[in-house]
Amino acid sequence: MIHQCVDESNFEKISNAKTTKEVWDNLEKCYAGAEKVKKVKLQTLRREYELLQMKDGYTIGD
Secondary structure: OHHHHOOHHHHHHHOOOOOHHHHHHHHHHHHHHHHHHHHHHHHHHHHHHHHOOOOOOOOOOO
């Protein structure tokens, strides 16, 4: 059933697993860094937003 719910790239990662525990462990390893990457991107975007300022001589109409 799990095999039916994953896309092709994830299927390749879990196709040889014999138990659901193996499947879960494999997927968890693959996505462990994804959450860290999201946090770093969010921090970067937040910092860029904080640094946004109008340049001298610009008006709201510009």
